[in-house]
Amino acid sequence: xxxxxxxxxxxxxxxxxxxxxxxxxTSARRTASSSSTRQxxxxxxxxxxxxxxxxxxxxxxxxxxxxxxxxxxxxxxxKLKTVEQIKARNKGxxxxxxxxxxxxxTAGGLYAYFTYEKERVARKxxxxxxxxxxxxKVGGPFDLVxxxxxxxxNEDMAGKYALVYFGFSHCPDICPDELDKMxxxxxxxxxxxxxxxxxxxxxxxxxxxxxxxLKEYLKEFHPEIIGLTGSYDAIKDxxxxxxxxxxTPPNVKEGQDYLVDHSxxxxxxxxxGDFVEAIGRNFTADQAAKVISDHIxxxxxxxxKKDRWA
Numbered sequence: 001x002x003x004x005x006x007x008x009x010x011x012x013x014x015x016x017x018x019x020x021x022x023x024x025x026t027s028a029r030r031t032a033s034s035s036s037t038r039q040x041x042x043x044x045x046x047x048x049x050x051x052x053x054x055x056x057x058x059x060x061x062x063x064x065x066x067x068x069x070x071x072x073x074x075x076x077x078x079k080l081k082t083v084e085q086i087k088a089r090n091k092g093x094x095x096x097x098x099x100x101x102x103x104x105x106t107a108g109g110l111y112a113y114f115t116y117e118k119e120r121v122a123r124k125x126x127x128x129x130x131x132x133x134x135x136x137k138v139g140g141p142f143d144l145v146x147x148x149x150x151x152x153x154n155e156d157m158a159g160k161y162a163l164v165y166f167g168f169s170h171c172p173d174i175c176p177d178e179l180d181k182m183x184x185x186x187x188x189x190x191x192x193x194x195x196x197x198x199x200x201x202x203x204x205x206x207x208x209x210x211x212x213x214l215k216e217y218l219k220e221f222h223p224e225i226i227g228l229t230g231s232y233d234a235i236k237d238x239x240x241x242x243x244x245x246x247x248t249p250p251n252v253k254e255g256q257d258y259l260v261d262h263s264x265x266x267x268x269x270x271x272x273g274d275f276v277e278a279i280g281r282n283f284t285a286d287q288a289a290k291v292i293s294d295h296i297x298x299x300x301x302x303x304x305k306k307d308r309w310a
Contacts, residue, residue: 138267138275139164140241144202144234147215147227154273161276161296162198164267166244168205168260169217176221178264181285183222185266188289196273202228204262206235206245242267268292270299 139154146152165182167175179201186226188200201218203209206229209217216225229235239246239262244261266288276295279288 023222138241138278139273140244141268142229142234142237142238142241145211145229147211147218147229149211152228157198157200157269157271157273159271160196160198161271161299162200162269162294163292164200164202164242165265166202166204166239166242166246166262166267168203168262169209169213170205170257170259172259174264178266178281179218179221179225181288182225182266184285185289185292186222186224187294188285189292192289192293197292199225200228201225202238203235204239204244205248205260206230206232207248236309268295270295 141154143151143153156242163182163185165178167178182199182201186197189197199222201214203214209227209229211227211229214229218225218227230238244263244265246260248260249258252258264281268276268279268291270276277291279291283291
């Protein structure tokens with residue numbers, strides 16, 4: 001029984017005249033209604049007013065119940081009692097453990113990339129600023145002799161990075177410490193980048209540092225370190241080109257022991273002979289090796305990876 005028919009029956013019982021008029025108007029409008037509908041109305045007219053009212057109320061309540069709409073079939077949050085139920089409910093949501101891990105990994109990757117790029121640009125800027133116009137600010141042509149008595153010029157450094165240090169064999173403490181550091185730096189760089197670095201020591205005391213003396217002295221530190229010496233004027237010109245300060249005491253007699261005052265830096269030169277960066281005593285071997293390796297990795301030109309002395 002529809003709610004509209006029940007209401008019509010209730011109103012007809014309470015107000016006979018109005019119901020009769022409403023029945024006539026309804027009958028006139030619904031001449032095409034089926035015989036089953038007229039039989040239902042005739043059956044309802046036999047009911048008492050109280051029964052009709054109760055019927056109307058029940059039908060109205062049933063109609064509202066059928067017309068109500070359920071907006072969600074999910075389990076109420078108040079009914080979620082276990083961790084498994086909560087995980088099952090949130091598994092398909094946008095904010096879960098997988099999404100959080102993916103977000104953290106992406107953020108970490110972007111941070112690492114931009115940090116590397118920032119450092120690379122800074123290194124490139126340093127390398128560009130140290131290059132001179134026409135000739136390098138640090139470095140330049142030289143013509144010396146190595147620890148084996150062979151001629152060695154700046155052209156022999158082409159195609160490789162070079163780590164140049166100025167010292168002397170009679171140095172009591174600073175030079176041995178720095179040469180130990182050079183040996184460690186060299187091994188660490190070769191491990192990361194291959195044999196693309198020339199470790200070179202140029203003496204500031206050519207009067208005492210002959211090729212034979214340098215060879216005996218340097219083998220205590222690393223077999224790959226190249227010792228260079230020459231005439232006093234050749235050494236002086238080389239130190240001037242590299243902006244290295246050195247001096248010997250005045251009025252030194254032959255055979256007299258003395259100390260040479262000199263600058264204490266490692267000069268990193270690129271495969272084209274341009275100065276890249278100066279590495280001071282404040283750098284540890286690990287820090288210096290990282291600086292050198294990073295510059296080598298930034299190099300876009302060819303490198304001679306074969307041993308020059310092979």
